[in-house]
Amino acid sequence: MATNLIGVCQACGRRLEFSVEHSGQSISCPHCGRPTRLKPAPPELIEAAPPDVAPSQPLAASETEPEPDATQRRLQRSYLKLAIVTVILLALLIGLVQVAEWLRNQAHQP
Known part of the structure; x- marks a missing residue:
């Protein structure tokens, strides 16, 4: 059984799964179609791979990765x-400062 590696497309950032035989090769990403280079396999995997293994499909798109649009x-x-929480907190802070000034003014009036 061929060992699969996991990499990332340099163009779109999507996850790519590929066999050791395809490591280090440049391919077209199945997600975005742009060229990307697969990471090289560690030497111990290359030495452990049986020589008579037929090359598998270059890539299998991960079905568990969300679409880039959904992530965006x-x-x-x-x-x-x-941003909404920041605006609310800023409004509360301004309100507290105004209340503190009003209380200070009330304390100084005879």
Whole structure:
């Protein structure tokens, strides 16, 4: 049985699974179609690979990886939530400062 390695496309960042026989080769990413170079296999895997193993398919796209668009939307929603919380906290801080000034003014009036 051939050992599979896991790499990442340098263009789109998606996960790629490939056999030891294809390590170090340049291929077209099955996700984005742009060229990417597969990482080289560790020497101990190359030496352990049986010589009579027929090459498998160059890549098998990972089905568990989310689409880049979905990941980007999730990240944008997180940034939006962070911005909303920041605005709310800033408004509360400004309100507290105004209340403190009002209380200070009330204390100094006869």
